[in-house]
Amino acid sequence: MQFLANPARFLRIANALLPWLSLITLGLFAAGLYYAFFASPPDYQQGDSVRIMYIHVPAAWMALMTYAALAVFALLLLVWKHPLAEVLAKSAAPIGAGFTLIALATGSLWGKPTWGTWWAWGDARLTSVLVLFFFYLGHMALTHAFDDATRGARAAAVLALVGVVNLPVVKFSVDWWSTLHQPASISRIGGSAIDPSMLTPLLLMAGAFLGYFLCLLILRARAELARRKLRSLQLLAAERD
């Protein structure tokens, strides 16, 4: 962990990883999309609209996972004052907000043909994911609210840790309040309840989303590090004048 505290070292490793990660991600997207659209059967009740699942479910998983990562970065930042955690948290939050928005939008599009409604306030999963989206917005707003970037990053880290209370609510909302969303059907006691022909594209897409997240995180962290370097160089130049 301390090994990555040097930004130059982090950049060297990240730059070496990025081409391979991008290739793997592209491959997973190609295979996943092919299975999702052509090689998997339509649902016997929902017809072809079930294919929305292959975008919706991985996006929702990544929305939760990114928030968990954000909380880990927050802990690293507050407890060990890890310099890279600040950069990574700032880079990860907008990506997570994007995944959450995709999950909400595709869920809405899927809900109309299957449940007959775009949005249901009574469904605990929908509302708790909306709250997750608000936490991302709050995190981004707080990060940018201070003239001192470090102060903003630390305040946002406290918020990220406070918002962790929402994660179990999102995860278990389908078991605590049984409304429109079905209960967990993949990781459950007694094995997956989903047919392999649908599980394959789902897992391929989940892998692709994870790879996409890592690629974006590296790209954004690289841009953020370059921005910081530029700023300190500008300050140095201004001092010299």
Place this chain on the structure above:
Amino acid sequence: MNGFALLLARDLRLALRRPGDAGVAVAFFVVAACLFPFGVGAEPQLLARIAPGVLWAVALLASLLPLERLFLAEAEDGALDRLALSPHGLMSLVLAKACAQGLIVGLPLLIASPLVALLLNMDARGYGALLAALVLGMPTLLLIGTVAAALSTGARRGGMLLALLALPLDLPVLIFGAGAVQAALVGDPVAAYLQVLAGLLLGALVLTPIAGAAALKLALE
């Protein structure tokens, strides 16, 4: 006298010397609630139907209003540094601030709430539940708001930021607070809602001083 009581007495004394501040929050509460009859129409049944939710949402916003400057004066004149160095610690400061807000703002809002319920044509059966739910829910809202105020101390546009940070965390209180009043109106048992509100309050009492103290420590750096 321990640190918590000293800090609480200090805040109350300051509030007594400027009694207008609490009045503004109550005035906001009444005026904002009066927007709804104009907006949704004056039909009494409709107003009575939405009254619990409107009351809670408006009370929530009114409780956030005075929090914007909660730590600002102390942060600017350096008192916060002295308080952080004092043996009482920042946690008792957070608790004392929230407690003072409860007495300065929460209590007047509580007293004004039956009047607003009357304006919204709420049925008399809901009054007891409304007051009980506010007594249990308002301190939680203020504790959460205190953390948000500590986080946004020194930020640009602190007030709007504070609302953005506090509102998602306030949702459970809103759900169960309005739920208690709704249950009382239709004759269902209220106890479960109040117990959840009490549980949220106990959880907030434990967790918010920790988060608030951590946030204040950042404001000092």
